[in-house]
Amino acid sequence: MNPRLLLALLLVFLLALRPGVEAAETPSPAGISSGSVPTQVSTPAPQTPAVLPPAASVDAWVSTFNPDIYGWDPATKKPTYVITDTFGSPASDVARKLQGSAAFSFLVFVPFLILPQVLLLYIIFRFRDRGDGRKAEKTKHNTKLEIIWTAIPFLALAIVTVPSARMITWMELPPPEKSDPLLLEVRGSKFKWEYTYQREDVKIGQDAGVQAHVVLPVGRPVVLNITSDDVNHAWWVPAFGIKKDAIIGRYTNAWFTPDTTGVYKGQCAELCGTGHGLMMIGAVVVTPAEFQRWIGFQRQRAAAGLVAEAAVNLKKAPDETALTTAIAKYLDGGADQERLDALAFWVANDLEGASRTSPLAKRLESRAADLAARTKVAALVAAKLGKQPIASLSLSNRSAP
């Protein structure tokens, strides 16, 4: 393989540069230090019926639902995220219990780590041959001592085993149906993840070569049905404390309740071939209201995608016919607020996605073209609906990379 193939792999897995952190730092959710990831609740869409939402809220949606998992700030050349892990910053009920369980087990076992070391050091200093003619002892066994050092470890094991068995039994017990769990099918294949929200009938996966984040509502149990299309993978997000193999021909299950909003990283945890190290998982935990909005966006994905595609093409060839046709067709399908929000979201999202992999020099140029295309869409929508476009749509409050 050559560097080009590596770059192709990168293309597949690299997500967009996260836009500059919002000027005002929002209060951090528990467990995530400040400046890590944008988790602010987006401003709700204005109540004026049937107008595109203001740019600020569209941009907020894009960065909430499509954060950059690498979080690399090319200006400062530093990561902008904080690593989240099970023991340091748990973000689910399972991970929190695991944190406690780890601490307890550690405390019970740690004497067996320390005691031999201390004894060894003592023996080394106490019984070294100093050439003073001391004779070695002749003892060869001591039944009482041997029984003690057999029995005490058994006792320690019993102390740890009981809560561990209860813990795993709890982990393996599915959430009750009345808790309205989110059923999520997770399907791994080389080297990407596909998620199906089984009750919402929404499916996400790779989009324009970029791994989509799985979006979860905070406080609602999630039931994972994990499987694979080819080799073994393992779905693992450390902050949730969940790791399950994805195996072709069978479903494995896990469940947890995310309890903190934020962006969590994970990756495939079972060697699956060349791209194993780049098989990323991104999980975004949002409020239930945001989750419902996101589900709404996903439902309009197919229709809005045509408009977004035309808007992306507009940057290459300035021909508005296709865009006008696509917008007209989209608005014919209904022009309520949800559809317009979705339109604004997908146009902004896909435009940004298209310029994600541009070299730094071209990104500024690309940003300007993005804004121009968004203005154009806004104007065409307004013309079609016979309303004034909202001027702020074309003005992004996000800084250029």
Add this chain to the structure above:
Amino acid sequence: MTAAKPPDQKPMPEIRRYTGIMDWLTTVDHKKIGLMYFWLVIIMGVVGGAFAGLIRVQLAMPDATYEALQSARIEGREVKALFYDFHRYNEIVTMHASVMIFFTIIPGFIAFANYLVPLMIGARDMAFPKMNAFGFWLLIPSAILMIASFFVQGGAAASGWTAYPPLSLEGVGNPGQDMWIMGVHFAGVSSILAAINFIVTISTMRAPGMGWSKLPLFAWATFFVSIIQLVATPVLAAAVTMILLDRNFHTTFTQASLGGDPVLYQHIFWFYSHPAVYIMILPGFGAISHVFGAFSKRKVFGYWGMVIATGSISFLGFIVWAHHMFTVGMPTWLQNYFMIASLVIGVPTGIKVFSWLATMWGGTIRFTTAMMFACGFISLFVIGGFGGLILALVQLDQPLHDTYFVVGHFHMVLVGGSVMLLFAMTYYWWPKMSGRMLSESTGKWVFWLMFIGVIITFMTMHLLGTQGMARRIPVYWSDYRLLNHITTGGYVLTFVSALLFVADLVLSYFRPKVTVDDPWQVNDVQQSFEWATSCPPPVYNFKDVPPIPVEDPADYGKH
């Protein structure tokens, strides 16, 4: 009070038909075969260590972080990492493990067992000398098959040493994976032959008067390990044969789309590979008792406790395999069972550790290099075992499985445990095996570099694992960069120490010969047969069946 030399009763039989290189190629003498094993192990150990170095170089490259990759992409730069080709990285990872397991640690103990067990039990040779030679010579094509697979189309096996299907079923037509499987087969046959040989030798060829209760602990450990090998290795052969057939002969053992099951392979594979963990350390447990006893001027404490502990570890090793697969989805009761069974192994292991400490207690301890390695082994092995206890807890295995915590744990046990044991054994028995002393002053350097290197390398891996770094990845988040650099530094110390050791081994051949039978002056307490013959022992070891000293042959078993 060395064992009295008997008067010559029979002339020594002449078995040297050739001299020079032909003598080595045709020899059936267990001592020469043991030495050939030993040097094969040294060579393969350096090769495996170099593979580890390639892994460390990749992980030490500044561009091996996701952020640097992305930044390079955005700025249109070329990425500067060792492996542009992540497939090659997977090959190196696979081969590092395979070489270290199949050609370094397992044959490492077989090398010493081959040399020492007949001496310790007062036998002239192994029960089946020709089979013994055959077993050694099988390892050569095995090693060649594995290493040569780097140069065939598609490269070497890249599915990890565990070769989980369906990944190992990929690349049909590329011979790399098939060569790996055949290599495992050859190594497996070699291992089975050695096991049969040891079982028969120890059962039937003990000197008159040496009952089971007087068997040296190293021979006991070799006996138990041989049983493990005999029972478990065919199962490994079955597992990899399923892969071979699925790849080449259209069978469907592991192909889910045709009714097979990839998890079946995992169960069968780990049924071998968990006992294999004990194949890789139990003989050293037995041997290190000799070292502790010798340099503390004490009899080994709790002989029967040691024997029973070794036996129970061997048995328990067979019933805990699925703790390697806690994330594949198993019934809760099964997970609980495997957790409890795995934890119970901690008890006999603890008995051994405490018995070693009790052996030293009250002794007059001489800190030769061998003894330092033995003490270092206890310290590091206890750390590794602690990680094992944590990993055995099924709920904690969920977040830690397949992270660097696991890598840190088994390296702490295998390098801090088995390799330290092998070093201690070499320093203790090299005068017997080669007739030359190793340098004690160099040995101190070797020990401290190795000890500090192992702690640095593998403790940081434990930390990386708890922070969420997955194993077998060629690139990582930049948060882990500092710890990875520290790990690489530790690796350098360890590898320098190993090279120093190999250099000392080679140099020892230019040193004067040892003229006494018992250069460590341990036999007044130990009374082990190997110190009752010359260094190195003559062909056929003993001029006649060695006489058992009247009162106290090995004196391990008497209470």
